Amino acid sequence: MANKVYTDQLPGRTLVVDGEEFLFFSGTSYLGIPVNEAFRQCVLEGMARYGTNYSSSRNSNLQLRVFEEVEEYLARYTGAEAAFTMSSGYLAGQALVQTLQGSGHFIYAPNTHPALWRSTADEVTGDYDAWVGPMLQQVNKAEENHIILVCNSLDPLKARNHGFSWLSALPTDKQITLIVDDSHGFGVTGEDGAGVFAQLKARLQSNVRLVVASSMGKALGIPAGVVLGDKDLVDRLRHSHYFGGASPAIPAYLYAFLKCEPVFSEARQKLLANISYFLEHLERPGQFSYFERYPVFGVREHQLAAYLQEQGVIISSFRYPTPADDPITRVILSSAHTEQDIQRLTRLINQFAQV
Incomplete structure (x- = not known):
């Protein structure tokens, strides 16, 4: 299991911790909407109309x-x-x-x-x-x-x-x-x-x-x-x-939701492409638990989280539901990730499998 990290910024495809940038494959923002610029503009339009709350x-x-x-x-x-x-x-x-x-x-x-x-x-x-x-x-x-x-x-x-x-x-x-x-x-x-x-x-x-x-x-x-x-x-x-x-x-967000149907659709297509790309580049996809067209991949070897963190990649890994329970470790893809991000991730996972 990886060590906890603390940050003062919203994570997207990357995360900066103490001045060091990490790739970030965690969280539940599957479509990358909080860091989607088109969506942010729609929220601002909504706030101009309805205020902040x-x-x-x-x-x-x-x-x-x-x-x-x-x-x-x-x-x-x-x-x-x-x-x-x-x-x-x-x-x-x-x-x-x-x-x-x-x-x-x-x-x-x-x-x-x-x-x-x-x-x-x-x-x-x-x-x-x-x-x-x-x-x-x-x-x-x-x-x-x-x-x-x-x-x-x-x-x-x-x-x-x-x-x-x-x-x-x-x-x-x-x-x-x-x-x-x-x-x-x-x-x-x-x-x-x-x-x-x-x-x-x-x-x-x-x-x-x-x-x-x-x-x-x-x-x-x-x-x-x-x-x-x-x-x-x-x-x-x-x-x-x-x-x-x-x-x-908050009305501004509901306004953005109505305006951003094409944004969500494009993000879903990107997410599906990222899922396919990830699976295609894994040498041993069977080391993960997953199901079709879903961006969460359960990790059976929890040491992978610490290994990836040492290499500048953060995935989800924590004890759940209490600190006394076994860790839950997952790789979570989002629409914000690029092919280069996923290439780097799969290369490191493949290297770990050979250690």
Whole structure:
């Protein structure tokens, strides 16, 4: 595992530490949006129109059209009936689960993000695949008629796509709400980066209600969160105290989100090209865990992080979820990386494999 580093600048494709420049293959900014100049210009346009923040309630007698415009766009983009935005993915997730609290029996998958916990008692650890069988038994045996399943769309730490092959095994005689956290897929996976909503919706039986919650702050670089679902649920969220009592997402960023569809599209194509280039230049791609068209590569030999850092390259490596746990080490690509960056990275990885 590599040593911790400290910096006073936002990392992009590189990072400066104590005057030394490192290549940076870490973080969750998969599309490189925070350092994308075209996006920054759109944010500045948005700030010229809306200011730096809108510190008011969505229930105010003054309504900014950009909120509804973004939510209507998100619904069309993802294939959902309706969308609901808040100032963060965490707050959007809390609004969702707290609104549904008491309406059914919750079952949590391992490693679900705290944003979707009702309390710390909802924390579940373990292996996702090992959870599926007991979960299906629990759903079938449950006395409650409404079951609320909560899980992630993928595992960004172990670079695994969950796949959801178990959906067809869900019983048809119960009402089921499936809540999926797509924070690490939204903007990258699915058609045009629209995430997992449409893919899952097409596979669900009529008794299963799909709800997707996501941060927009990772691949898309927008400090906001979104809930995607049916209109009845979104209307319930709009009547919650979370909607009226919390400040909304920053309008300037929502304006930039609407203006920058071509920017996101170009960045996605660049990211896919970088993923292909990385795999093509590895002598032993099997040393990583990964899945198709996703920029996270799990590292099995944790010593790689220290070796790369000595050579001027920083990858993700830290003990998770507590300092007592085993390290999680990953190479994370972004759209900001150049072919030369990836050439240098793969050359060093190939050298390490020969040591």
